[in-house]
Amino acid sequence: MPIRLPTAVLLVGTCIAYGADPPAPWVADDGDGGYKNPVLYADYSDPDVAGADGDYYLTASSFNCVPGLPILHSRDLVNWELVNHALPRLYDGDAFDIPRHGDGVWAPSFRHHDGWWYIYWGDPDLGIYMVRTQDPGGEWSKPVLVKKASGNIDACPLWDDDGRVYMVHAFAHSRAGVNSLLTVVELNKEGTQAIDKGWIVFDGHAEHPTVEGPKFYKRNGYYYIFAPAGGVAEGWQIVLRSKNVRGPYEVRRVLAQGDTDVNGPHQGAWVEAPDGSSWFMHFQEKQPYGRIVHLQPMRWVDDWPVMGDDPDGDGEGQPVLHHKKPVASEAVKVPATSDDFEREELGLQWQWHANPHADWASLTARPGWLRLTAAKLPAGYRNLWDAPHLLLQKFPAPEFTASCVIDPQAMRPGETAGLLIMGLDYAYVGLEKSTEGLRVVRRACRNADRGTAESDDDLVRLDDATPVELGVEVDAGGRCRFSARCGDESWSDLGDAFAAREGKWIGAKVGVFCHGTADGRGHADFERFTVSPVAE
Structure with a gap:
């Protein structure tokens, strides 16, 4: 059965109030002179x-x-x-x-x-x-x-x-x-x-x-x-x-x-x-x-x-x-996760899967947004395991949510951009541009390291290129549920739960990507990547 977002949701503009950074999803300091293990719930x-x-x-x-x-x-x-x-x-x-x-x-x-x-x-x-x-x-x-x-x-x-x-x-x-x-x-x-x-x-x-x-x-x-x-x-x-x-x-x-x-x-x-x-x-x-x-x-x-x-x-x-604690009276600090993209350089939490090209990402082309140019897929490409242009960060806690707004107006046919959970298995929710228009996609790939193809999930057509907010909720054990919405409307779940899996010697990662098959590249803009605790 095709996944369908309500038409009204697809046509409204993005209107999201972020405010201050959300609380960290994992804090080891108990605030009373002690700590809990692990002190870093990250890889x-x-x-x-x-x-x-x-x-x-x-x-x-x-x-x-x-x-x-x-x-x-x-x-x-x-x-x-x-x-x-x-x-x-x-x-x-x-x-x-x-x-x-x-x-x-x-x-x-x-x-x-x-x-x-x-x-x-x-x-x-x-x-x-x-x-x-x-x-x-x-x-x-x-x-x-x-x-x-x-x-x-x-x-x-x-x-x-x-x-x-x-x-x-x-x-x-x-x-x-x-x-x-x-x-x-x-x-x-x-x-x-x-x-x-x-x-x-x-x-x-x-x-x-x-x-x-x-x-x-x-x-x-x-x-x-x-x-x-x-x-x-x-x-x-x-x-x-x-x-x-x-x-x-x-x-x-x-x-x-x-x-x-x-x-x-x-x-x-x-x-x-x-x-x-x-x-x-x-x-x-x-x-x-x-x-x-x-x-x-x-x-x-x-x-x-x-x-x-x-x-x-x-x-x-x-x-x-x-x-x-070994030393008392220190301020509570955690490694960064959320990124408002207000600086001229990426936050330190971000890593690529290979040495990056200078034109893959820009924080100055549209201030307050991360612009990812649609990287051309490498020769012999099978799935995202072969892609160097994935911009990812470590899982920060046993449970957390991650979300971002993606503006697809400059995407060109053959290009895909989205929010990704990456490992030996991976899954993402994203936007795909074709000659027929723009669609929301939710895809997964099992045993990506073996070159298997992505699943061909049902697609949801958008009526225009309105910015869409993409989200994923990660529960204990790494169970991930993807969703999407436009503006401040309700979230719509996309697909079944996905079981995150580690990478090669590393843990699973969460992040964003944009790529295409053509030489003439478009781009996608991402507004504020937000990592939060799971709501109780």
């Missing part, structure tokens, strides 16, 4: 944190998404703002001008040393890279290739007391042919180049398979390597320690799921608060939301870390869901 995968003078900065894997290496800032490890990206583009050349899902930036480490902030990461196909700056919120250096290699990933440096510099890294079996091994190499004193072939310090095959994501520390004369093992969804956190950087290393499990619902608690950062207390930030895989970030209290017992709650006192902790 900041493989997080690492560096701190100095009471300021903390977090970065995370960004894979093929651009800009890459997000930089978040906090004063209390609970309230975080997205303030920058360290990697505006993925390298020189055209290799990432098309989506290379799951490639690019893997498991970075964040360090502060001698006035400089450093990020190291492994690209599984190219090697280990580094960027640095003296201002995390400012410009970062261009990437330096520290170690050229295939399959070297998850790199983390350590500046030793004698001035020597070391780096631990893991291996990706898909490229190197081995995994579950940790290797330490020595770098030059600038930290820009590996100067030896390294040595294996840990083999996890027997008891800690898939050991990866190592972080390097030194405390009380011990070298420590914190590392996850056992797999992303089901694993645990181990800690290695030795008096010699070359080992041998003792090993202990220090964090596991225990009696909680927090699966695979591992891979993250040991951080010290100004009062000297220790904390551990880690991720939990929670598809389709990706890898969300938790904060655990941590203490030291006999020079071993104990993380979270340890009810039986055996040294292996389990995650806590609520706790007192």
Whole structure:
């Protein structure tokens, strides 16, 4: 049965009062000196944190998404703002001008040393890279290739007391042919180049398979390597320690799921608060939301870390869901989601699926609106999995709504623009222009990574090119319902509920797009992208 919007709805103009930004759909700060986990209910995968003078900065894997290496800032490890990206583009050349899902930036480490902030990461196909700056919120250096290699990933440096510099890294079996091994190499004193072939310090095959994501520390004369093992969804956190950087290393499990619902608690950062207390930030895989970030209290017992709650006192902790904040009396902050498009640059929450073209988006052509030029579909296009021009952001909460107004007046035949939920499966509600006029469409694609075609849903013809508001409501578990309306009329649901699904190593995303099949391109204008809590 065709979906039909009432004719009266289609003919009225857009008349929507927005006012101030809506409340955030997820806030970890409970407002009474405590917090709830996760502190970031968003896909900041493989997080690492560096701190100095009471300021903390977090970065995370960004894979093929651009800009890459997000930089978040906090004063209390609970309230975080997205303030920058360290990697505006993925390298020189055209290799990432098309989506290379799951490639690019893997498991970075964040360090502060001698006035400089450093990020190291492994690209599984190219090697280990580094960027640095003296201002995390400012410009970062261009990437330096520290170690050229295939399959070297998850790199983390350590500046030793004698001035020597070391780096631990893991291996990706898909490229190197081995995994579950940790290797330490020595770098030059600038930290820009590996100067030896390294040595294996840990083999996890027997008891800690898939050991990866190592972080390097030194405390009380011990070298420590914190590392996850056992797999992303089901694993645990181990800690290695030795008096010699070359080992041998003792090993202990220090964090596991225990009696909680927090699966695979591992891979993250040991951080010290100004009062000297220790904390551990880690991720939990929670598809389709990706890898969300938790904060655990941590203490030291006999020079071993104990993380979270340890009810039986055996040294292996389990995650806590609520706790007192590390630092009191900080303002409540969250990463941005809504965007009023009033600035001359896109908000930091937005990422493309590949290196963008300058003419894809404009915030100055029509002030207060985002103009997306209809990007020409790439050669060999099968579905949106192949599209680099998707403008997306992370799911920000277990439940939320997202909406935007789209003005289709300048769209040309063969062009489509809309509001999208993107992952290995995807769905969207949008406007499609043909020689017969303009239509509302709601389409879905299952197993997009395999090249399957989009569903051919019923279409709703519009009587003119009036702006239309598009919306999606995401319920717990990632169930999505799309809708549309014109002006301030009632919403009309479009299609059945869609189950969001994660992407390649990332969570599902929400955002907008505009594309076409012709060389002579039109455009669609988007007014204010609004993310809100689900109404009770």
